[in-house]
Each structure stands twice: as C-alpha cells, then as structure tokens.
Amino acid sequence: MAEGNSTMQSAAGTRLNRRGRETRQRLLDVAIACLAEGTGDSLSANRVARAAGVSWGTLKHQFGDLDGLWAAVLVELTDRSGANSPEAWPQFSGSIRERVQEMVDAIWTILHTPEGRAVETLRAGLPTDRAERLSAFPQTAAAMAGYEDAWLRAFEYALVDLQLDPDKVHRIECLIPPAIRGINNERRLASAADVASARQGLVDAIAAYLQ
Template sequence: MEILMAGPSPTTQSAAGTRLNRRGRETRQRLLDVAIGCLAAGSGEPLSANRVARAAGVSWGTLKHQFGDIDGLWAAVLVELTDRSGANSPEIWPRFSGSIRERVGEMVEAIWTILGTPEGRAVETLRAGLPNDQAERLSVFPQTAAAMAGYEDAWLRAFEYSLADLSLDPDKVHRMRCLIPPAIRGINSERRLTPAAEVASARAGLVDAITAYLQ
C-alpha cells in the first residue's frame, strides 16, 4: 500500500469564528508545521502551546486566536496529520488485490512506515503526553481525544477496505482491526533497542498470525 502524503487542508476560519485572510491562513499553517516539528523532535520538553508559539515567532494571543487553546491546537495538528496521510480520503486509496497475507502485509507495512516518519513520531509523542486516564483525557482534552479517535479510525477503515471484497468473518476482521495498532506500536517501541532482523521477524510473525486467524 503506497503511503500518500497529501498537502495541507485549507482552513478558512479561526477558533473565534472569524474568516482568515491569506496571511492568517499562512500563520495557521506555520503554527501547525512548527507544532508537528516540535512533537516529532521528541526533545523531552513538556507539550506546551507557548513553546510552539515561541518557535513559530508569534505571540500566545495569535495562537489562541487561531486554535482557542492547547486542546484546539493538538486537535488541529491531528486533523492536519490525518489529511496529510491520505488515510481519510477513500477516493484516493488504491484498489487492493492479492492474497489475504499480501493485503495484511501491505497494511502492516503502511502503518509501520508511518510510525517512522516525522508525522508518525509527532502523533506518538502527542499520545504519550496526554493523560492516561480516559475520563481525565476526555475532560481536559475533548477535542484532541476526538481528533485522535478520528486519526486512528481512518487507518482502521483503510484496513477494512483492503479486505472488503473477500469473504471473511466480519467479527474476525473487527478484532484484527482493534489489534493491529497496539501490536505494531509494541513492535515499534523496540525499534531502537532490538536488532533490525528481529524487529523484521516480529512484523512478519504478526502478519502470519493475523492471516492465519482471518483464514
């Protein structure tokens, strides 16, 4: 499955509901690009809207006008990253063919590749910086939580789409839909510490297991 990185999606309104002119849209895009870069760098500094504003060379007031608060900023980052990945655009998804194993392998490879990109690292840094408690996360970061769910769902729908023309048990497909992201993240967490050959074997083993289960 080819990884498609689309261009930025245009936004015409600020968080305050005012229409953005060309300069305002450019400022918004610069803030998003800087925020993604800060997250991807994973420097260990706390996730901070002030940090993003400073790095972008704008005031906190400008960032607040664009996104409202840090919850609005992180939500906009996730929407931007979903759009860039192309995972939320079924009209550009490729037509799938081949065996179950080939299709599962393509999807696992696609998600694995995304995790290794700056965009993928940004999402993982953001995930790690959110509260672990679901109730707290939904209370403090409701927009971000919704956008994160949308980001995840886009890839999972792509997985279902890749198998849609095959006669498979829908319950089994759903279970694998839920398994794949945490399984790949678990393998990805070993990327820096485990020999590459072992990591590759783990990915191949995941594909074999999913294929056997679906068959």
C-alpha cells in the same frame, strides 16, 4: 493541506484572511515538527509559538487553547496521511497475507515519518486515564479517535472484497496498531533481525486467523 480553504475561521469564529491562513498553517507545521522531535516539552504551546515566531495571543486566536491546537494538528495529520481520502486509496487484489503485509508495512513506515512520530508523541503526552483525557482534552480526544478511525476504515477497505468474518476483521483492526507500536518500541532493545522476524510473525498469525 486540511485547512487551506478561504472560508477558514479562527477559534473566535472570525474569518481568516490569506495572512491568517498562512499563519495558521505555519503554526500547524511547527507544532508537528516540535512533536516529531519528541524532546523537551514537546506539548508546550509556548514552545510552538516561539518556534513559529508568533505570540501566545496569536496562537490562542487561531486555536483557542492547547486542546484546540492539538485537535487541529491531528486533523492536519489525518489529511496528510491520505487515510481519510478513499478516492485516493489503491486497489487491492492480492491474497489475505499479501494485503495484511501491506497494511502492517504501511503502519510501520508511518511510525518512522515526522507525522507518525508526532502522533506518537502526542498520544504519549496526553493523560493516560480516559476520563481525565476526555475532560482535559475533549477536542484532541475526538480528533485522535477520528485519526484512528480513518485507518480502521482503510484496513476494512483493503479486505472488503474477500467476504471475511466481520468480527475477526474488527479484532484485527484493533490489534494491528498497538501490536506494531509494541514491536516498534523494541527497536532500541532488540536486533534488526529480531524486529523483522516479529513483524513477519505478526503478519503470519493475522493471515492464518483471518483464513
């Protein structure tokens, strides 16, 4: 886990002992589970504390406030995704289309995991206005940017040996996550065949653009 070392500190700057580290990890696991459910008040710190069987004071000691909790959750999720561990990334050797297909499939799969659903719930629960989000949740906004940047670097890595136009690669990096989220949102309204066709159309269009 991202936060499992013996030098970990609480929000107050005190060094956590083994029990403190275990409590912190339990709170992170419970917070992710609450977010993944996406029901009720998913972004309630009190709900997380109750579900973890601790007091609000314990949560506050560990993370400081709601902003600190969600920032820590995003750091944990970034670590779990493996996107921030280049040494563990696979080697890519296929065509442009094959590599784009792998990345699209990877994001699609992640969206359906508890971790992926947790990120989407958290994203939807934050203020939509950028200035308000940065003011109210500065740590969370920074951690969300780090989560997304890790995946952008993973996409760059998948194409790095193909000597493609860097401007085109950057545009596609910015396009794929929201495009996949949009298709994912259509699952409730469209047939499985239509959704699959939309994904394949996206892959075909991106591959043709990058050629």
